[in-house]
Amino acid sequence: MSIPSKHVEDLVEHFASLPGIGRKTALRLVLNLLKRDEDELKAFADTLGLIKEKVTSCKVCGNISDADMCSICSQNSRKHEIICVVEDIRDILAIESTQQYFGVYHVLGGVISPMEGVGPNDLNIDPLIDRVTEGQASEIILALNSSMEGDTTNFFLFRKLADFDVKITTLSRGVAVGTELQYTDELTLGRSIINRMPFDMNLVRK
Amino acid sequence: MSIPSKHVEDLVEHFASLPGIGRKTALRLVLNLLKRDEDELKAFADTLGLIKEKVTSCKVCGNISDADMCSICSQNSRKHEIICVVEDIRDILAIESTQQYFGVYHVLGGVISPMEGVGPNDLNIDPLIDRVTEGQASEIILALNSSMEGDTTNFFLFRKLADFDVKITTLSRGVAVGTELQYTDELTLGRSIINRMPFDMNLVRK
Numbered sequence: 001m002s003i004p005s006k007h008v009e010d011l012v013e014h015f016a017s018l019p020g021i022g023r024k025t026a027l028r029l030v031l032n033l034l035k036r037d038e039d040e041l042k043a044f045a046d047t048l049g050l051i052k053e054k055v056t057s058c059k060v061c062g063n064i065s066d067a068d069m070c071s072i073c074s075q076n077s078r079k080h081e082i083i084c085v086v087e088d089i090r091d092i093l094a095i096e097s098t099q100q101y102f103g104v105y106h107v108l109g110g111v112i113s114p115m116e117g118v119g120p121n122d123l124n125i126d127p128l129i130d131r132v133t134e135g136q137a138s139e140i141i142l143a144l145n146s147s148m149e150g151d152t153t154n155f156f157l158f159r160k161l162a163d164f165d166v167k168i169t170t171l172s173r174g175v176a177v178g179t180e181l182q183y184t185d186e187l188t189l190g191r192s193i194i195n196r197m198p199f200d201m202n203l204v205r206k
Numbered sequence: 207m208s209i210p211s212k213h214v215e216d217l218v219e220h221f222a223s224l225p226g227i228g229r230k231t232a233l234r235l236v237l238n239l240l241k242r243d244e245d246e247l248k249a250f251a252d253t254l255g256l257i258k259e260k261v262t263s264c265k266v267c268g269n270i271s272d273a274d275m276c277s278i279c280s281q282n283s284r285k286h287e288i289i290c291v292v293e294d295i296r297d298i299l300a301i302e303s304t305q306q307y308f309g310v311y312h313v314l315g316g317v318i319s320p321m322e323g324v325g326p327n328d329l330n331i332d333p334l335i336d337r338v339t340e341g342q343a344s345e346i347i348l349a350l351n352s353s354m355e356g357d358t359t360n361f362f363l364f365r366k367l368a369d370f371d372v373k374i375t376t377l378s379r380g381v382a383v384g385t386e387l388q389y390t391d392e393l394t395l396g397r398s399i400i401n402r403m404p405f406d407m408n409l410v411r412k
Contacts, residue, residue: 003295004270004271004276005271007261008257008270010253014254019238020231024296027296027299028226028296029225029227031295031296033254033257034258038258043220045254046255048217049252051247066211066213071210072210088237089237090233090234
């Protein structure tokens with residue numbers, strides 16, 4: 001049996017089109033919304049309807065922003081010659097929360113994925129090359145997820161950037177802090193032996 | 207670090223106010239929405255903004271409906287003297303999908319829950335009493351979930367309805383079809399022994 005209201009059905013369809021939300025969850029969300037004040041719903045709807053219009057991309061790094069330049073690119077105190085390449089803004093939030101990075105970012109907006117029909121031209125890659133060409137960068141940190149798509153994109157970027165006089169680095173991979181060796185997968189443990197590094201007293205947790 | 211766009215932040219707040227959706231999930235949903243066409247977002251926003259205005263309650267049973275009377279109450283072929291009392295429309299969808307019930311419904315819109323500040327007056331109970339008073343009902347099926355709140359509400363309704371000449375029944379509780387006895391909890395297994403019933407060849411799965 002279908003839902004006995006076309007309007008509820010339509011709204012359920014919209015919610016169910018979101019990633020990770022099925023029809024049952026969508027109906028639960030809509031029933032919850034029906035119990036709210038009209039004003040609250042209008043505010044939600046207005047924000048949703050205007051989001052595409054109001055939110056723009058930073059013209060430098062491609063991060064989502066309300067202005068032409070995002071809050072990170074417009075900070076003079078940051079090291080603008082170090083550029084960390086990430087997939088989307090969630091990676092920026094994760095890296096910023098470490099408080100260990102003081103360079104700037106470049107947001108690709110995705111990774112190369114032939115399965116999902118995403119090629120290099122669908123990503124924010126050319127502006128990155130432009131930034132390097134213009135001599136803005138001394139180091140590019142490739143910080144994409146280590147999936148097959150992430151690795152493909154890393155490789156593509158590395159080839160594009162190899163001819164420039166710029167240092168190309170990537171995040172270190174190894175045993176996670178707080179993880180027991182015996183439970184670490186072989187690939188990670190193997191890499192952490194190959195990439196072993198000098199012991200540093202400052203990094204010991206006190 | 208917070209999201210570098212007030213509009214995205216606002217929309218994330220709205221999504222995160224929905225049940226079962228945290229801030230990280232909300233951000234994922236919003237990033238997904240930002241990749242959509244403007245038209246699609248407008249359609250979503252319009253449906254959302256108008257939902258409260260367009261969707262009404264069936265004046266008979268309280269079910270959500272686009273018209274004064276819902277599609278079930280307006281069916282002549284159903285047995286209008288048998289009323290099944292449920293918490294919300296999801297329970298109706300579940301019961302309808304069994305194709306074993308041909309009566310009508312009464313939607314309470316919740317259950318009595320002192321913890322959440324929901325009392326009998328917040329629920330659609332008086333119209334149910336009216337339906338019984340007017341002699342519309344010969345049987346009331348109490349089909350609320352067997353939680354503490356559901357049981358409290360069942361008890362409240364039973365006391366309210368006891369003086370009327372109406373049969374009051376409830377869903378049978380017992381071992382679920384396809385479940386092994388050894389994995390059934392004691393309460394359920396105990397009830398299914400107390401409420402044992404005559405063997406019926408027609409209910410044997412073939």
